[in-house]
Amino acid sequence: MLQKALSFLEENQDYFLKDVIELIRIPSISPNPAYQQQIQKAAEWLANKFTQIGMDTVRIIPTRSNPLVYAEWLHAGPGKPTLMFYGHYDVIPPEPLEDWKTDPFEPIIKDGNIYARGTNDDKCQLYSFVGACESYLKTSGMLPVNVKFLLEGAEELGSEGMDAALLEHQRLFECDAAVVVDGAFMNAETPTIGAGSRGLVYAEVFLTGPARDLHSGNYGGIIHNPIQAAAEIVARLHDENCRVTIPGFYDRVVKFSDAEIQATRKLEAPREFYENSLGVPALWGEPGYSVLERLGMRPTLEIHGIGGGFSGEGHKTVIPAQAVIKVSMRIVPNQDPLEIYDLFKDYIAHITPPTVHSTVNLISHCDSSSIDINSPFLYLAEVCYKQGYGYDPVIKRGGGSLAVLGLFQKILSVPVLSLGLGLPDDGLHSPNEKFSLAHFYKGIKGMISMLDASQKIPV
Amino acid sequence: MLQKALSFLEENQDYFLKDVIELIRIPSISPNPAYQQQIQKAAEWLANKFTQIGMDTVRIIPTRSNPLVYAEWLHAGPGKPTLMFYGHYDVIPPEPLEDWKTDPFEPIIKDGNIYARGTNDDKCQLYSFVGACESYLKTSGMLPVNVKFLLEGAEELGSEGMDAALLEHQRLFECDAAVVVDGAFMNAETPTIGAGSRGLVYAEVFLTGPARDLHSGNYGGIIHNPIQAAAEIVARLHDENCRVTIPGFYDRVVKFSDAEIQATRKLEAPREFYENSLGVPALWGEPGYSVLERLGMRPTLEIHGIGGGFSGEGHKTVIPAQAVIKVSMRIVPNQDPLEIYDLFKDYIAHITPPTVHSTVNLISHCDSSSIDINSPFLYLAEVCYKQGYGYDPVIKRGGGSLAVLGLFQKILSVPVLSLGLGLPDDGLHSPNEKFSLAHFYKGIKGMISMLDASQKIPV
Numbered sequence: 001m002l003q004k005a006l007s008f009l010e011e012n013q014d015y016f017l018k019d020v021i022e023l024i025r026i027p028s029i030s031p032n033p034a035y036q037q038q039i040q041k042a043a044e045w046l047a048n049k050f051t052q053i054g055m056d057t058v059r060i061i062p063t064r065s066n067p068l069v070y071a072e073w074l075h076a077g078p079g080k081p082t083l084m085f086y087g088h089y090d091v092i093p094p095e096p097l098e099d100w101k102t103d104p105f106e107p108i109i110k111d112g113n114i115y116a117r118g119t120n121d122d123k124c125q126l127y128s129f130v131g132a133c134e135s136y137l138k139t140s141g142m143l144p145v146n147v148k149f150l151l152e153g154a155e156e157l158g159s160e161g162m163d164a165a166l167l168e169h170q171r172l173f174e175c176d177a178a179v180v181v182d183g184a185f186m187n188a189e190t191p192t193i194g195a196g197s198r199g200l201v202y203a204e205v206f207l208t209g210p211a212r213d214l215h216s217g218n219y220g221g222i223i224h225n226p227i228q229a230a231a232e233i234v235a236r237l238h239d240e241n242c243r244v245t246i247p248g249f250y251d252r253v254v255k256f257s258d259a260e261i262q263a264t265r266k267l268e269a270p271r272e273f274y275e276n277s278l279g280v281p282a283l284w285g286e287p288g289y290s291v292l293e294r295l296g297m298r299p300t301l302e303i304h305g306i307g308g309g310f311s312g313e314g315h316k317t318v319i320p321a322q323a324v325i326k327v328s329m330r331i332v333p334n335q336d337p338l339e340i341y342d343l344f345k346d347y348i349a350h351i352t353p354p355t356v357h358s359t360v361n362l363i364s365h366c367d368s369s370s371i372d373i374n375s376p377f378l379y380l381a382e383v384c385y386k387q388g389y390g391y392d393p394v395i396k397r398g399g400g401s402l403a404v405l406g407l408f409q410k411i412l413s414v415p416v417l418s419l420g421l422g423l424p425d426d427g428l429h430s431p432n433e434k435f436s437l438a439h440f441y442k443g444i445k446g447m448i449s450m451l452d453a454s455q456k457i458p459v
Numbered sequence: 460m461l462q463k464a465l466s467f468l469e470e471n472q473d474y475f476l477k478d479v480i481e482l483i484r485i486p487s488i489s490p491n492p493a494y495q496q497q498i499q500k501a502a503e504w505l506a507n508k509f510t511q512i513g514m515d516t517v518r519i520i521p522t523r524s525n526p527l528v529y530a531e532w533l534h535a536g537p538g539k540p541t542l543m544f545y546g547h548y549d550v551i552p553p554e555p556l557e558d559w560k561t562d563p564f565e566p567i568i569k570d571g572n573i574y575a576r577g578t579n580d581d582k583c584q585l586y587s588f589v590g591a592c593e594s595y596l597k598t599s600g601m602l603p604v605n606v607k608f609l610l611e612g613a614e615e616l617g618s619e620g621m622d623a624a625l626l627e628h629q630r631l632f633e634c635d636a637a638v639v640v641d642g643a644f645m646n647a648e649t650p651t652i653g654a655g656s657r658g659l660v661y662a663e664v665f666l667t668g669p670a671r672d673l674h675s676g677n678y679g680g681i682i683h684n685p686i687q688a689a690a691e692i693v694a695r696l697h698d699e700n701c702r703v704t705i706p707g708f709y710d711r712v713v714k715f716s717d718a719e720i721q722a723t724r725k726l727e728a729p730r731e732f733y734e735n736s737l738g739v740p741a742l743w744g745e746p747g748y749s750v751l752e753r754l755g756m757r758p759t760l761e762i763h764g765i766g767g768g769f770s771g772e773g774h775k776t777v778i779p780a781q782a783v784i785k786v787s788m789r790i791v792p793n794q795d796p797l798e799i800y801d802l803f804k805d806y807i808a809h810i811t812p813p814t815v816h817s818t819v820n821l822i823s824h825c826d827s828s829s830i831d832i833n834s835p836f837l838y839l840a841e842v843c844y845k846q847g848y849g850y851d852p853v854i855k856r857g858g859g860s861l862a863v864l865g866l867f868q869k870i871l872s873v874p875v876l877s878l879g880l881g882l883p884d885d886g887l888h889s890p891n892e893k894f895s896l897a898h899f900y901k902g903i904k905g906m907i908s909m910l911d912a913s914q915k916i917p918v
Contacts, residue, residue: 031773092775157774184677198676202774211738213558213889217657217859218643220789221759222733222750224743228697228762234687235694274681279670284683284814291681300680303687304777307770310763311785314490315616315661315822316551318763318888326770330679355743363774400676429777430672 002452004139009131009444016444017114017437019049020127023089024116027105030066030090030156039066039153042089046151047071049130054137055149061169063161066090066153070172073133074146081459082146083451084175084414086404087126087182088155091118092429099431112437119435120426122182125443126151128421129181132447145454148175152404155182158202158364159403166411176459177377178408179450181443183398183420184428186267191385191393193378194418195260198296198330199368200401201337205233205325205348208357214319224355226323227309233358234303234325236351242285244301244329246347249340254333256297264292267394277425296397299340301329330401337365367406375415376457383453384419388446389439421446461911463598468590468903475903476573476896478508479586482548483575486564489525489549489615498525498612501548505610506530508589513596514608520628522620525549525612529631532592533605540918541605542910543634543873545863546585546641547614550577551888558890571896578894579885581641584902585610587880588640591906604913607634611863614641617661617823618862625870635918636836637867638909640902642857642879643887645726650844650852652837653877654719657755657789658827659860660796664692664784664807667816673778683814685782686768692817693762693784695810701744703760703788705806708799713792715756723751726853736884755856758799759789789860796824826865834874835916842912843878847905848898880905 009016028042029035043060050058050071061068069089074082094104094117102108107116114124129149136143150173154160166173185191209226210219239245256264268290275283285294294300308323310316331340345360352358371378373395385393398418408416421443427433468475487501488494502519509517509530520527528548533541553563553576561567566575573583588608595602609632613619625632644650668685669678698704715723727749734742744753753759767782769775790799804819811817830837832854844852857877867875880902886892 031775095769200676200776202776209739212886212891214737215859215888216759216761216763216787217659217789217857218754218883218887219737220761220787220858221753221757222742222744223737223739224741225762227764228693231690231693231762231765234690238687278673278678278682280668280682280814281816282683282814283681285681294680295677298680300675302675302679302776302778303684303690303768304675304775305686305768305770305779306690306765308764309785311766311783316490316763316785316888317659317661317761317787319761320764321889324770326768326775328675328679328776330676355739355741357740398676399679400674424677427671428677429674429775430780432671 001136001140001144002448005135005448006445008135008139009441009448013441016131017440020124020440021107024107024118024123025105028090028153029093030154032093039090043067043069043153046089050149053134061165063165065157065161068153068165069151071149072147073143076143076146079459080145081176081454081457082148083454084148084150084173084178085129086150086152086178086180088122088152089126090153090156091121092156094431096431101432109437113434114437115432115434117433120422120433121428122155124435124440125181125421128443129179129447131444132451135444135448136451144451148173158200158366159407160364162403162407163411166407170411173412175412175414177414178412178416180402180404180416180418181421182402183418184422184424184426185420186394186396186424188423189391191389191391192420193381193393193395194371194398195373195395196333196370196397197368197405197418198332198399198401199335199337199366199406200328200330201341201344201365202328202363203341203344204361204363205327206359207323208321210319210321213321216317216319219319223319224353225319226356227306227320229353229356230306230323230325233348233351234306237301241287244299246343248343249299252334253299261293264296264396265290267396268292292396295399297332299329299331299335301327303327330399331368333368333370335368337367341365366401366403367410369405369409369416371415377415377417380450380454381417381419384446384450387449388442460595460599460603461907464594464907465904467594467598468900468907472900475590476899479583479899480566482586483566483577483582484564487549487612488552489613491552498549502526502528502612505548509608512593520624522624524616524620527612527624528610530608531606532602535602535605538918539604540635540913540916541607542913543607543609543632543637544588545609545611545637545639547581547611548585549612549615550580551615553890555890560891568896572893573896574891574893576892579881579892580887581614583894583899584640584880587902588638588906590903591910594903594907595910603910607632617659617825618866619823621863621866622870625866629870632871634871634873636873637871637875639861639863639875639877640880641861642877643881643883643885644879645853645855647882648850650848650850651879652840652852652854653830653857654832654854655792655829655856656827656864656877657791657858657860658794658796658825658865659787659789660800660803660824661787661822662800662803663820663822664786665818666782667780669778669780672780675776675778678778682778683812684778685815686765686779688812688815689765689782689784692807692810693765696760700746703758705802707802708758711793712758720752723755723855724749726855727751751855754858756791758791758794761787763787789858790827792827792829794827796826800824825860825862826869828864828868828875830874836874836876839909839913839916840876840878843905843909846908847901
């Protein structure tokens with residue numbers, strides 16, 4: 001069965017590539033409401049695909065946000081585990097468009113990579129387990145274990161609606177382990193197994209000054225420019241040690257074990273490696289923590305943009321009536337997203353000068369997660385990487401936030417395996433996002449091997 | 460001659476209104492290169508208008524930027540002065556479009572106002588002297604004095620190209636006084652005569668961090684986010700007393716006479732008036748200076764926008780590769796724009812942290828200006844306001860920057876009369892810009908009276 005599936009993959013590489021390109025071509029941009037129909041189209045494409053490869057019970061499940069696509073195949077027989085595979089079919093907006101070398105939704109193959117928005121995040125990655133199941137079903141008419149697919153269309157919206165959907169369909173989603181495929185290797189030769197992920201609090205702050213936009217010649221010097229006020233507030237969110245200044249922000253931060261800290265530090269590359277690969281003149285961050293500790297074990301606060309006013313080409317002498325700050329905080333185990341949001345909101349109110357008004361909105365939030373490192377399912381991730389890619393993985397905490405990790409853990413009460421098939425230079429969320437063709441085929445191969453190995457996990 | 464011109468105005472109000480609306484409908488947006496054809500169209504509209512009303516020698520004069528429209532009528536006879544009237548036919552972009560109640564280039568009349576981009580700034584204002592000359596020429600076939608029109612298409616670009624054009628055509632533009640019409644009343648019943656204007660230095664600062672946009676989950680906490688760096692730099696440009704922190708910035712600032720300061724303070728409204736009319740919770744600015752001193756007599760630094768990253772609706776967790784700060788400084792007599800720019804540039808280099816790169820560009824600059832308050836031409840402005848509007852004007856320094864004031868003063872060596880026919884709440888450079896219909900007709904009337912009075916100025 002395994003051999004037949006692997007041969008099918010071998011012989012059908014072009015078919016799989018053509019197939020995933022169809023999916024990538026659909027601009028299923030969830031943060032922009034104008035693309036709602038494309039979200040629907042991508043969901044239907046996946047549902048059709050699942051029916052076509054022989055999954056039974058294929059459903060498009062509405063949520064308060066974009067629909068989930070669900071499929072199951074549960075005929076593996078007694079004693080076989082049920083794995084639920086998760087990926088997301090939505091993508092972030094391609095902007096700034098002028099920085100793309102090619103059309104973001106017209107995938108091109110160049111130098112062994114597929115370039116397009118959503119290749120890495122997450123369409124080529126989710127295709128790995130879809131292609132693996134297709135390889136089994138088309139050759140043996142069955143899978144080694146029971147499989148459920150749960151594909152999300154609102155991951156880039158912070159998985160809005162997922163919590164309610166999980167609660168509503170808890171029975172449908174019952175499984176022995178969830179496998180989340182949406183991440184990256186640590187470097188080209190080092191795949192990672194997620195030991196945990198940071199949570200997220202995404203907020204916006206509006207600063208309102210004058211009742212209307214003003215001309216800086218006529219009014220410059222007598223009112224507090226909201227853009228300037230925004231900058232002054234942003235500048236107060238970190239101290240000179242790169243630490244977040246919000247009172248209480250670090251109070252509940254978990255202290256990781258020395259063993260885990262030492263293990264993490266062993267994975268650390270020299271500082272120059274990070275500086276060169278990111279192209280920054282110097283790294284920045286909390287003193288006393290290594291790069292990987294800062295990324296996986298420490299909470300952070302990031303400014304995504306300051307809007308309002310004029311920042312285009314040329315010259316406009318406006319004092320805008322309003323400015324907006326887009327800000328997110330990554331949080332670690334023990335920090336509660338809503339508590340952190342309250343601390344943030346109170347602090348903004350506290351540091352807003354009397355010359356402007358401020359209002360704060362919560363845009364989205366999710367919990368951090370951690371996996372029990374004694375779970376037998378961790379072995380499956382090793383198989384995937386060893387058999388698929390020929391590399392031994394490391395286990396480490398990721399800096400990113402996958403709401404579903406925390407939600408699956410909390411609501412479904414199952415171990416959540418977090419895999420990533422991308423590469424660190426794939427330009428995730430950037431112009432010219434790519435995914436390696438070799439990783440694409442090896443990902444399917446890894447998943448075929450993993451499905452085979454999962455028969456042996458006792459349940 | 461005067462009476463016939465005034466009667467013509469009286470009987471042709473609808474005609475004048477319809478006429479200026481034609482001009483306002485042309486979206487002659489100079490800061491956006493996409494509107495180049497519309498700039499051309501507006502210039503041609505004006506040239507045709509001048510020919511049609513009976514000016515002779517009508518010329519569209521190319522510059523390195525948008526063309527000047529020039530016309531003259533020089534048959535007033537010996538001993539009569541030559542006045543050169545200046546206005547500008549370009550407008551700033553209407554953005555943000557969502558804040559306009561009506562189409563910015565489809566003027567509508569409501570509650571006694573014309574609403575559209577460019578009504579106040581400067582199309583209804585420049586029309587005052589055009590309509591005044593038309594009223595004379597159509598009724599008497601001549602003007603009381605020699606008249607030149609010099610209309611600019613790049614005022615909103617900081618009058619780029621004007622310096623070279625003035626030098627090149629110095630003979631053509633010879634006159635006894637220049638009359639610049641592009642400003643506003645101090646309040647509904649108080650017209651102003653400009654005693655001087657602030658100069659301008661407009662610059663942009665690019666802050667570059669990583670080589671590409673990054674995902675804040677994967678990289679948040681280890682690099683200095685360029686948006687945050689931009690905010691931190693902006694926050695360092697003013698101290699806690701709202702003073703600009705650039706070393707040397709205030710070194711050459713002129714100390715105005717006690718008499719002028721006292722006269723300025725007499726014009727001051729109570730603080731609440733400014734707070735209420737601007738809609739700000741509290742005023743801001745340098746302690747020890749009144750509102751009108753801060754606006755007209757003190758240099759300032761304003762942030763117009765911080766670009767880069769994501770500031771739209773919703774949620775995007777990007778760390779942008781680059782941020783841009785748009786900044787302008789208003790300068791007062793004795794401050795040299797290029798010297799101030801150098802101080803700014805050096806200071807930015809000095810305060811840029813080692814974790815990002817910065818580059819500074821000069822976008823535009825112009826000199827401040829001052830008029831000799833003993834000039835006999837100041838009397839003409841009084842006539843315009845008294846006869847046209849029935850109000851006595853005050854003489855005061857303006858906060859805005861009109862490059863031509865400094866340029867006419869420096870290159871043409873003539874007194875430059877600065878008039879403003881707008882109202883402070885016209886929403887200059889804001890959405891829903893307007894101009895009062897009453898001011899429109901009274902402006903033409905004022906200019907008719909002023910042309911008549913100017914016969915008596917000895918030259």
